[in-house]
Amino acid sequence: MAAINIPRNVAIIAIADGTPPGNPNPVNALSAPVRQFLQTSLQNAFQDPAVVSIILIGRRDGRGVFSAGADIKEFSGENSSGNNKDCSSGNGGGSVTVSEPGGIPTLNDLGHLIENSTKPIIAALTGACLGGGMELALSAQYRVADSTLQYGLPEVKIGLIPGAGGTQRLSRLCGVRHALDVIVRGRINGTSQEGLRVGFLDGVAPTNESIVEYALRWAKWESSLPRITMESRRLCHRTVPIDGEGVGNGDMCDFAIQSLPPKEVGGESAHACVEAIRASFEKPSFDQGMEVEKNLFNDLLYHSLQGRAYRHIFFAERSSSSVRTKSSNSLIFGNGAIGVIGAGTMGRGIAISFLRAGYGPVTLVDVNPGGLQAGVQDIRLILEGEVKKKRLSSSKLKYILSCLESSTYLSSLAGCDLIVEAAFENLKVKKDIFSKLDSIVTKKDALLLSNTSTLDVDAIASSLSSERRGYCAGMHFFSPAHVMKLVEIVRGKATTSETLDIITAVTKRIKKVPVVVGNCDGFVGNRMIHPYTTESALLLVEYGGGKNGLGISGIDAALGPRRFGMAVGPFVMSDIAGNDIGYKIRGEKGLLRDPATGIVGPNRKQMRYTELADEMVEKLGRLGQKAKKGWYDYDPKVGKGRKPLPSSEMQSLVENYSMNSPSRGTKLSPDAIVSRILFALVNEGFKILEDGIASDPSKIDIIYLYGYGWPAWRGGPMFWADNYVGLPVLLRELETFHKMYPDSEYFRPSQLLRRCVELGVGVQEYYRKGLQQSAVLS
Numbered sequence: 001m002a003a004i005n006i007p008r009n010v011a012i013i014a015i016a017d018g019t020p021p022g023n024p025n026p027v028n029a030l031s032a033p034v035r036q037f038l039q040t041s042l043q044n045a046f047q048d049p050a051v052v053s054i055i056l057i058g059r060r061d062g063r064g065v066f067s068a069g070a071d072i073k074e075f076s077g078e079n080s081s082g083n084n085k086d087c088s089s090g091n092g093g094g095s096v097t098v099s100e101p102g103g104i105p106t107l108n109d110l111g112h113l114i115e116n117s118t119k120p121i122i123a124a125l126t127g128a129c130l131g132g133g134m135e136l137a138l139s140a141q142y143r144v145a146d147s148t149l150q151y152g153l154p155e156v157k158i159g160l161i162p163g164a165g166g167t168q169r170l171s172r173l174c175g176v177r178h179a180l181d182v183i184v185r186g187r188i189n190g191t192s193q194e195g196l197r198v199g200f201l202d203g204v205a206p207t208n209e210s211i212v213e214y215a216l217r218w219a220k221w222e223s224s225l226p227r228i229t230m231e232s233r234r235l236c237h238r239t240v241p242i243d244g245e246g247v248g249n250g251d252m253c254d255f256a257i258q259s260l261p262p263k264e265v266g267g268e269s270a271h272a273c274v275e276a277i278r279a280s281f282e283k284p285s286f287d288q289g290m291e292v293e294k295n296l297f298n299d300l301l302y303h304s305l306q307g308r309a310y311r312h313i314f315f316a317e318r319s320s321s322s323v324r325t326k327s328s329n330s331l332i333f334g335n336g337a338i339g340v341i342g343a344g345t346m347g348r349g350i351a352i353s354f355l356r357a358g359y360g361p362v363t364l365v366d367v368n369p370g371g372l373q374a375g376v377q378d379i380r381l382i383l384e385g386e387v388k389k390k391r392l393s394s395s396k397l398k399y400i401l402s403c404l405e406s407s408t409y410l411s412s413l414a415g416c417d418l419i420v421e422a423a424f425e426n427l428k429v430k431k432d433i434f435s436k437l438d439s440i441v442t443k444k445d446a447l448l449l450s451n452t453s454t455l456d457v458d459a460i461a462s463s464l465s466s467e468r469r470g471y472c473a474g475m476h477f478f479s480p481a482h483v484m485k486l487v488e489i490v491r492g493k494a495t496t497s498e499t500l501d502i503i504t505a506v507t508k509r510i511k512k513v514p515v516v517v518g519n520c521d522g523f524v525g526n527r528m529i530h531p532y533t534t535e536s537a538l539l540l541v542e543y544g545g546g547k548n549g550l551g552i553s554g555i556d557a558a559l560g561p562r563r564f565g566m567a568v569g570p571f572v573m574s575d576i577a578g579n580d581i582g583y584k585i586r587g588e589k590g591l592l593r594d595p596a597t598g599i600v601g602p603n604r605k606q607m608r609y610t611e612l613a614d615e616m617v618e619k620l621g622r623l624g625q626k627a628k629k630g631w632y633d634y635d636p637k638v639g640k641g642r643k644p645l646p647s648s649e650m651q652s653l654v655e656n657y658s659m660n661s662p663s664r665g666t667k668l669s670p671d672a673i674v675s676r677i678l679f680a681l682v683n684e685g686f687k688i689l690e691d692g693i694a695s696d697p698s699k700i701d702i703i704y705l706y707g708y709g710w711p712a713w714r715g716g717p718m719f720w721a722d723n724y725v726g727l728p729v730l731l732r733e734l735e736t737f738h739k740m741y742p743d744s745e746y747f748r749p750s751q752l753l754r755r756c757v758e759l760g761v762g763v764q765e766y767y768r769k770g771l772q773q774s775a776v777l778s
């Protein structure tokens with residue numbers, strides 16, 4: 001790019017210049033040094049008599065992002081054990097709303113400084129312009145952008161509201177309809193075209209002109225206008241416009257509230273967003289509206305556990321996806337030939353995920369020609385559906401489909417860079433495939449991955465020659481793989497760190513959330529789900545029958561979206577996954593009774609066990625949604641065949657099993673149900689940490705959020721245990737349950753939990769302080 005001549009009468013202030021050297025800030029977060037820098041630069045420009053206008057930009061060369069907003073790390077208390085004290089003493093709130101005399105300016109101070117400038121300030125927007133970044137732009141007298149702009153106010157997603165005037169200025173500039181849309185949904189996908197249409201932007205740079213040149217043209221034009229125009233550019237002096245479609249602003253807020261989850265079920269910040277927007281037109285002055293915004297923001301920042309949970313998830317997800325590899329493997333950059341073995345449901349979803357991300361060719365292999373053809377057909381249908389839903393353009397679909405190849409021969413995968421095996425879940429079958437791949441695949445550094453959900457990754461790798469084992473790992477997708485975001489990357493004994501880094505980068509590239517886990521039965525997610533589903537069925541047998549019994553739906557309701565907040569309760573989840581899967585796993589674990597001989601499986605011993613779920617599958621064929629019957633009945637005419645309907649057959653089965661339970665028909669509160677079932681799950685999480693299967697608690701939280709529908713506002717099972725339950729309570733309750741049910745091993749409290757309670761720390765804090773490195777847990 002040719003150097004641009006910056007006239008002496010224009011000051012360019014680049015946010016990136018405020019970041020101290022050696023302090024990576026890829027998104028121009030508005031940290032304390034950046035705010036200080038902006039204040040000084042603005043004041044210098046105001047005082048310099050030669051300067052007549054100011055351009056506020058992300059980077060001096062006009063590339064990269066404008067700003068992703070306030071530095072979320074400054075909102076102390078997040079990403080930690082969640083000690084509430086941290087929040088009130090931290091400078092997080094201060095960075096936004098409360099300034100200290102002579103101290104670092106807040107974002108609000110900067111907003112006022114910009115808005116009240118007597119020299120016009122043109123915000124030149126590129127890339128991400130989010131949160132506090134967008135709020136600074138809203139304070140400026142003019143906003144121009146290039147086509148890379150991505151604007152939004154996503155604070156609601158981290159449990160906050162815009163706290164630097166966003167709720168007051170956006171509704172004044174673009175109306176309540178757009179403000180609700182952007183702020184309450186926390187959208188971050190506003191484009192320059194949309195910005196122009198709704199009045200957020202004053203202009204968009206033509207494709208042949210850089211944003212710097214374009215902003216300079218605006219500066220030149222502006223400086224030719226009479227100064228009187230400055231006043232009209234200040235949003236604080238405007239009133240909120242009446243909606244173009246004639247709907248009352250108050251009515252729009254009322255409608256918005258109706259579609260929100262209740263405050264206590266994750267909706268605290270969304271409700272506060274609407275309240276703040278309402279203040280923009282109900283309060284008689286801008287300042288009074290700002291006061292409402294400030295109070296709501298501070299209340300959420302200091303007192304909302306939901307908010308801390310959301311922010312915990314934000315950083316946990318990024319830490320899990322972070323790759324610092326120097327590898328130049330082309331897969332990291334989205335190039336490479338992919339093989340997928342098995343054209344069943346998983347294989348299809350996996351192939352779609354790679355195709356959508358631009359990898360190619362993607363070769364789907366299945367020895368069964370009928371299955372292969374059905375797989376290819378299904379992939380086509382799913383992708384065509386995405387075009388109908390406008391998630392994919394027809395031209396991209398055409399290109400994607402041209403990258404899809406299919407074959408009944410493994411030998412077609414010879415030239416692949418990465419192969420995911422998603423064949424039948426059987427060790428012998430998988431070992432056989434991997435030993436064939438060993439001689440077929442030509443590239444010695446090709447990644448050979450298994451989508452197994454339960455089998456031993458080392459046993460699978462053992463069928464490869466030793467020099468290939470470093471490139472072998474598990475890549476466990478969740479069903480349906482083209483929809484679910486989670487991928488557990490299973491580290492085998494021989495898997496190299498570089499292999500793990502490449503798979504992590506590829507997983508991120510295919511827009512999924514990677515979590516590296518150790519190799520054990522069920523890895524992290526399914527290992528923890530075992531006590532969860534087992535205890536659900538046992539609780540059902542104990543309390544489920546009788547007139548006042550909990551019933552299947554009673555347990556699901558306690559855990560489901562309206563109460564605890566899981567996407568679905570345990571029985572609906574099992575029906576979706578297929579009840580035969582759990583049945584098969586119990587068979588492999590040696591727990592089933594032999595139907596022919598009636599002899600109980602060798603590993604059941606004294607274990608607390610119910611055969612209810614076994615009988616349901618074995619004798620009643622109730623495999624779940626796919627069989628139109630499982631724990632519930634399903635009617636293809638009701639809710640697309642996915643709505644769980646009560647089943648009289650299951651009701652009588654529960655009655656039979658619970659007949660002799662002394663607690664039959666006794667009421668149990670939803671909280672008691674939650675404790676019984678989820679404490680068993682969380683305790684397994686602690687044992688997983690003890691065994692080194694997950695490297696820290698936040699990995700478990702991410703797995704449960706993206707793989708099992710855990711509510712984000714509860715921050716994942718380990719965050720929940722630390723912050724919502726409290727570890728001393730958890731330990732005490734587990735001890736009680738273990739005394740009551742000594743034959744349920746999953747209630748035996750983990751050593752790690754005991755240690756945390758002894759030390760008086762949360763499990764997140766225990767890991768953050770590195771205490772696990774010195775601990776010897778017996």
Ligand code: 3HC
Pocket residue numbers: 026027029068069070071072073096107128130131132133135154155158161162163164166188315318319322
């Ligand atoms: N503060 C601090 N760090 C941030 C940040 C922020 N606002 N936004 C992103 N980061 C960090 C990430 O943690 C990550 O760090 P790492 O490399 O050490 O893991 C790095 O920047 C890059 O982020 P991503 O991996 O997410 O990069 P992407 O390119 O995928 O996404 C993004 C970029 C769209 C900007 C995305 O990071 C994002 O959505 N950020 C959050 C934006 C946000 O919530 N802004 C509101 C902040 S609150 C606020 O402004 C309050 C105000 O109203 C008063």
